[in-house]
Amino acid sequence: MRKTFTQLDNFGHSLSAASYLIQPKSAEEIYSAFKLAKQMELTVTARGAGRSYNDAALNGGGITLDMSAMNRIIKWDQAKDQVRCEPGVTLEQLWKKVEPQGWWPPVVSGTMKTTLGGCLAANIHGKNNFKMGTIGEHVIEFTAILPTGAEITCSQKKNADLFYAMIGGLGMLGIFTSITLQMKRIHSGLLTVDAWPVQNLGRQLSSLRDGAPDYDYIVGWMDGIAGGKSLGRGQIHAARYLQEGEDKNPQETMQIKNQILPPRIFGVFPKGLLYYFISPFTNNLGTWGVNTAKYIASLRKHTFRQSHAAFHFLLDYIPDWELSYGRSGLIQYQSFLPKESAESAWTEMLKLSHRNRLPFYLGVTKRHRPDKFLLTHAVDGFSLAMDFKVSEGSRAKLYALLQEFDQIVLANGGRFYFAKNSETTAETALIFYGKETLAKFKKLKKRCDPNGLLESDLFRRIFG
Amino acid sequence: MRSPVSDSPKPFDHTPPSGTPQGKPAPATPLTPRRRGIIVGASEGIGAVLAQKLVKEGYTLAVIARRKSKLKTLCKEINSTLNETRALAYAHDAANYDEVPALLRKIVADLGGLDLIVFMAGINYPPGLNNYNFEGDRKMVEVNLIGAMAWLSPVAEMFQNAKAGQIVGISSVAGDRGRIANPGYNTSKAGLTTYLEALRNRLSRHGVNVLTVKPGFVKTEMLKAAQGATPFAITPEKAADDIYKAMRQRKQLIYTASIWRWIMLIIQHVPSVIFRRMSF
Incomplete structure (x- = not known):
C-alpha cells in the first residue's frame, strides 16, 4: 500500500491540508489502512471526489483514503x-x-x-x-x-x-x-423546463412552494445584490419529465452525445479557459452587472426543453468555475429553514449582508421535505445556498457575518448541511442536531469505531 | 538558540517524545485559516521571538527545544494572549535523531498538516584560540548540522510530495569562511548552508521555498559567550522581523542585519594568503 504525503483542498479552493494519501482498491485494503492508522496513531478519512465546499474530505496530518x-x-x-x-x-x-x-x-x-x-x-x-x-x-x-x-x-x-x-x-x-x-x-433525454422571474424574496418562496407540486424539479436563482423592494429577486426554473410518447424520438435524445455539455462555445472557444474571463466579474460591481443583466433577461417567461445533464449539472457548465473566485477561493453558506420562518429570517440575513457590504455572488433556493436520517439537514421548508468570495481583507468580517447568520438560523429552527458550511462551530452543531441526536450518534460511533480512528477536519470542527 | 558555553557536553537525554498536555489547536476554516509550522529550537532567542510573531500572523506552531520548562512558559504566554491553543510544546534534543520520525508524525497530526519548518537549533562551544575540543566540535556538528538533516530531510520529502511548503534554516555568517576562533562551529554552519542550498535546488521545482538565514551577531545568550568585539549586533526582535519578511517574500537567502551581506562579500574574497595571517 503506497502512502504519499499530499496537499489536498476543498471544492472552493478555500482550505487545504496535507495528509498521507492512500488509494485502496478493496475492502481488505481499507482494513489494512485502519490497522496502519492504529499502529501509527493517526486518524482516517475517506475522500471521494473532494467536491465538498468545506473540510468534510480533509484530514490534515492524518490518513486520507482516496476512494477513486x-x-x-x-x-x-x-x-x-x-x-x-x-x-x-x-x-x-x-x-x-x-x-x-x-x-x-x-x-x-x-x-x-x-x-x-x-x-x-x-x-x-x-x-x-x-x-x-x-x-x-x-x-x-x-x-x-x-x-x-x-x-x-x-x-x-x-x-x-x-x-x-x-x-x-x-x-x-x-x-x-x-x-x-x-x-x-425516463421516457426521454429531455425535460420540459418553465422559467419565470420572481420580483422579491416573498414571491421567490411562494413560487417554490406553490410550484413544487406541479413539477418534478424546482430551483430558484437569487440575486444577492439587489436591495429594497427587489430584495431576494430572481428566477425560478421548474422542470417536468416527459411522459411516454411526448418525445417522438427518445432513443436519439437519450444518447450521451445529446446530453453532455459541448466542450467549446460556438464550436471554437475552449470552455476550459472560460473561468479566466469570469474572474473580472467576481466582485461586487461585476456581479451587480451580471445579476442585473441576468434578471432582465429572465423577465421573459418562457418554456423550453433541456437535456437532463444540462439541467442538473449547472456547476459543470463552466469547467473550473470555482477558480474564477481567485486565490482565496469561495465558501458556500447553506441554511435550511422551516417554511413559516424562512422569509423573515432570510430578509434579515440579506439586509445584514448588504449592510456589511458582503453580498453573496450566487444564491440558490430549493424546496425541501424532512427525512428520517439521524444527522438530517432537511426541514419542511426551503434552503438558500449563498456563495461568498473569500479574500484576505474580508475574512474576519465575513466570519463575523456568518456567525450572526448562524444565530438567526438557530433562532428560527433552521438547520445546516455539512457538504457546504465551513464555519459552523461545535456549539451551533450541538444546538441544531440536539443533544439526544448527538448522543445517539456518538454511541453508534463508539460501537463502530471504538478506537476513534475515523476523523476528518469537519468531524473535529463540529463534534470536537 | 541555546548556548551553555560553560556546559561540557553531556550524554544525550533519551527520553521519548512527550505528548501534548495542551488542548487541541483550533481547527482551520476558510475564514480562520491557520498555517501550521514547526520551530526546532524555540525556547529562547530568535526562536522564541519568531514563534510569538508567527502566531500573531495566523500560524499554529509546534515549538521544540530541549528544555520543556521554557517551552511551556512560551506556549502558556502565547495561548493565554491569543486565548486559544496556537502553540504546542514538545521536548526534544535535536541530536536525538531516532526520535524524529515518530515525533514529526505526531506533530503533523496534532497540527492538522504542515506548511512550514524552521530549523533554529544551534549550539556553540568556542574551544578557545589555542585549544582543541573534539567533543565540543562533534556536538556542534551533531546538533547544528546532522540535527538539521534529521528534521529537514523527512520534511523535504513530505513537501516535495505535497508540492507545497516552506523550509527555513538558520545558518550563520560563521559558515561563510573557516576562521581561527571556532573551526567546529564554522564547519557545522558551512555544512548547513550547503545542505540548505542543495535542498533548495531540489525543491524549488516542486513549489517548495527554502530560505537560508545567515545572522551576524544577535543579542542572545549565545552572544554572551562570544569573545571579542560584536559589531552590528541586533536584537532577536529585529532578526525575527527580517526572517518573517523574507519568508513572506519567499526569498532564498538573507543576511540579518543586512549589512552582513556586504561584509561577508568582502571577507569571502579575502585571499587565503592574507586571511590566514589575520587574527579574525
Missing part, C-alpha cells in the same frame, strides 16, 4: 431498476451508464463529479428534494467496512440503526464498500 480506484459498476439490473456500485463511482459514470437505456439517478447533485460514497456520506439532495427526498431514500442496501474490521450490510430493515446513521453520517462510522441504488425510468 474503487469505481466499478458491479451490477446493473434493469429488471429491478437497480444498480450496484463501488463507492468511488461518480454520478457521471452512473448516468452515462443508465441514461442511454432509459433510466436516470433519482437524486443528483449540482455537479456530476461527486462519488456515490460521498453522496451517501453527506446524504445529498437535488432540485427534487420536496418530491424524492435525499439520495439515502433510494438506497436499497449498502455494505461497509468498520474500523473494527467488521463488514456489514445495511438496509431499511437490516441494521436499520446504522442504515439511517451512516447515510448522512459524514463517513465517521465506517466506509462504504458497495451501494445498491434504485434508478428511475
Whole structure:
C-alpha cells in the first residue's frame, strides 16, 4: 500500500491540508489502512471526489483514503431498476451508464463529479428534494467496512440503526464498500423546463412552494445584490419529465452525445479557459452587472426543453468555475429553514449582508421535505445556498457575518448541511442536531469505531 | 538558540517524545485559516521571538527545544494572549535523531498538516584560540548540522510530495569562511548552508521555498559567550522581523542585519594568503 504525503483542498479552493494519501482498491485494503492508522496513531478519512465546499474530505496530518480506484459498476439490473456500485463511482459514470437505456439517478447533485460514497456520506439532495427526498431514500442496501474490521450490510430493515446513521453520517462510522441504488425510468433525454422571474424574496418562496407540486424539479436563482423592494429577486426554473410518447424520438435524445455539455462555445472557444474571463466579474460591481443583466433577461417567461445533464449539472457548465473566485477561493453558506420562518429570517440575513457590504455572488433556493436520517439537514421548508468570495481583507468580517447568520438560523429552527458550511462551530452543531441526536450518534460511533480512528477536519470542527 | 558555553557536553537525554498536555489547536476554516509550522529550537532567542510573531500572523506552531520548562512558559504566554491553543510544546534534543520520525508524525497530526519548518537549533562551544575540543566540535556538528538533516530531510520529502511548503534554516555568517576562533562551529554552519542550498535546488521545482538565514551577531545568550568585539549586533526582535519578511517574500537567502551581506562579500574574497595571517 503506497502512502504519499499530499496537499489536498476543498471544492472552493478555500482550505487545504496535507495528509498521507492512500488509494485502496478493496475492502481488505481499507482494513489494512485502519490497522496502519492504529499502529501509527493517526486518524482516517475517506475522500471521494473532494467536491465538498468545506473540510468534510480533509484530514490534515492524518490518513486520507482516496476512494477513486474503487469505481466499478458491479451490477446493473434493469429488471429491478437497480444498480450496484463501488463507492468511488461518480454520478457521471452512473448516468452515462443508465441514461442511454432509459433510466436516470433519482437524486443528483449540482455537479456530476461527486462519488456515490460521498453522496451517501453527506446524504445529498437535488432540485427534487420536496418530491424524492435525499439520495439515502433510494438506497436499497449498502455494505461497509468498520474500523473494527467488521463488514456489514445495511438496509431499511437490516441494521436499520446504522442504515439511517451512516447515510448522512459524514463517513465517521465506517466506509462504504458497495451501494445498491434504485434508478428511475425516463421516457426521454429531455425535460420540459418553465422559467419565470420572481420580483422579491416573498414571491421567490411562494413560487417554490406553490410550484413544487406541479413539477418534478424546482430551483430558484437569487440575486444577492439587489436591495429594497427587489430584495431576494430572481428566477425560478421548474422542470417536468416527459411522459411516454411526448418525445417522438427518445432513443436519439437519450444518447450521451445529446446530453453532455459541448466542450467549446460556438464550436471554437475552449470552455476550459472560460473561468479566466469570469474572474473580472467576481466582485461586487461585476456581479451587480451580471445579476442585473441576468434578471432582465429572465423577465421573459418562457418554456423550453433541456437535456437532463444540462439541467442538473449547472456547476459543470463552466469547467473550473470555482477558480474564477481567485486565490482565496469561495465558501458556500447553506441554511435550511422551516417554511413559516424562512422569509423573515432570510430578509434579515440579506439586509445584514448588504449592510456589511458582503453580498453573496450566487444564491440558490430549493424546496425541501424532512427525512428520517439521524444527522438530517432537511426541514419542511426551503434552503438558500449563498456563495461568498473569500479574500484576505474580508475574512474576519465575513466570519463575523456568518456567525450572526448562524444565530438567526438557530433562532428560527433552521438547520445546516455539512457538504457546504465551513464555519459552523461545535456549539451551533450541538444546538441544531440536539443533544439526544448527538448522543445517539456518538454511541453508534463508539460501537463502530471504538478506537476513534475515523476523523476528518469537519468531524473535529463540529463534534470536537 | 541555546548556548551553555560553560556546559561540557553531556550524554544525550533519551527520553521519548512527550505528548501534548495542551488542548487541541483550533481547527482551520476558510475564514480562520491557520498555517501550521514547526520551530526546532524555540525556547529562547530568535526562536522564541519568531514563534510569538508567527502566531500573531495566523500560524499554529509546534515549538521544540530541549528544555520543556521554557517551552511551556512560551506556549502558556502565547495561548493565554491569543486565548486559544496556537502553540504546542514538545521536548526534544535535536541530536536525538531516532526520535524524529515518530515525533514529526505526531506533530503533523496534532497540527492538522504542515506548511512550514524552521530549523533554529544551534549550539556553540568556542574551544578557545589555542585549544582543541573534539567533543565540543562533534556536538556542534551533531546538533547544528546532522540535527538539521534529521528534521529537514523527512520534511523535504513530505513537501516535495505535497508540492507545497516552506523550509527555513538558520545558518550563520560563521559558515561563510573557516576562521581561527571556532573551526567546529564554522564547519557545522558551512555544512548547513550547503545542505540548505542543495535542498533548495531540489525543491524549488516542486513549489517548495527554502530560505537560508545567515545572522551576524544577535543579542542572545549565545552572544554572551562570544569573545571579542560584536559589531552590528541586533536584537532577536529585529532578526525575527527580517526572517518573517523574507519568508513572506519567499526569498532564498538573507543576511540579518543586512549589512552582513556586504561584509561577508568582502571577507569571502579575502585571499587565503592574507586571511590566514589575520587574527579574525
